[in-house]
Amino acid sequence: NAGVTQTPKFQVLKTGQSMTLQCAQDMNHEYMSWYRQDPGMGLRLIHYSVGAGITDQGEVPNGYNVSRSTTEDFPLRLLSAAPSQTSVYFCASSWVGGGTDTQYFGPGTRLTVL
Amino acid sequence: LAKTTQPISMDSYEGQEVNITCSHNNIATNDYITWYQQFPSQGPRFIIQGYKTKVTNEVASLFIPADRKSSTLSLPRVSLSDTAVYYCLVARRGGNKLVFGAGTILRVKS
Numbered sequence: 608n609a610g611v612t613q614t615p616k617f618q619v620l621k622t623g624q625s626m627t628l629q630c631a632q633d634m635n636h637e638y639m640s641w642y643r644q645d646p647g648m649g650l651r652l653i654h655y656s657v658g659a660g661i662t663d664q665g666e667v668p669n670g671y672n673v674s675r676s677t678t679e680d681f682p683l684r685l686l687s688a689a690p691s692q693t694s695v696y697f698c699a700s701s702w703v704g705g706g707t708d709t710q711y712f713g714p715g716t717r718l719t720v721l
Numbered sequence: 722l723a724k725t726t727q728p729i730s731m732d733s734y735e736g737q738e739v740n741i742t743c744s745h746n747n748i749a750t751n752d753y754i755t756w757y758q759q760f761p762s763q764g765p766r767f768i769i770q771g772y773k774t775k776v777t778n779e780v781a782s783l784f785i786p787a788d789r790k791s792s793t794l795s796l797p798r799v800s801l802s803d804t805a806v807y808y809c810l811v812a813r814r815g816g817n818k819l820v821f822g823a824g825t826i827l828r829v830k831s
Contacts, residue, residue, distance in 0.1 A: 706816030712764025
């Protein structure tokens with residue numbers, strides 16, 4: 608199993624550009640989520656999904672869109688990038704939920720918005 | 722979810738036992754204490770989870786007193802490779818959100 612994979616590893620955008628961060632898992636997990644991590648801080652939940660076709664907002668959802676058309680994939684879209692979205696983005700998955708289930712994290716995408 | 726408080730950083734030497742204490746005064750009945758480890762440039766990794774008393778696995782032990790208002794992660798005989806950030810989280814059974822604090826930076830020196 609590859610586990611949780613994220614692409615790209617690094618990305619530089621200009622303000623106003625859009626892009627999609629990809630996340631995929633091959634563990635047949637129902638729950639997937641996106642976090643962002645800023646320097647010296649913990650991770651903050653952006654959006655999460657409890658199964659295909661179901662998504663919900665986390666702590667910091669503004670400026671981000673998600674969709675879950677398959678169990679395996681959970682892309683994160685930045686519609687109009689802003690410098691405040693410069694961060695490291697982590698995708699995670701688990702069997703059922705985002706509470707006590709063990710979360711498996713991807714390697715992260717480092718995004719810089721100029 | 723209950724807010725957690727843990728030390729910002731700790732230093733230790735190879736071979737020592739390290740104890741990181743976390744306070745979670747407002748923990749609820751359905752909440753579990755969960756610890757994750759994060760190495761630089763990697764995503765967090767699950768270490769251990771418990772509800773009360775003591776839990777031990779091949780990596781660490783977790784001690785939780787009867788009132789559950791605090792917990793202690795114990796790492797036996799640390800090595801340089803244990804240098805990482807350790808996060809204490811309160812996770813709700815059946816919940817869908819995890820709240821990460823700033824974590825504890827553990828530096829292991831030779």
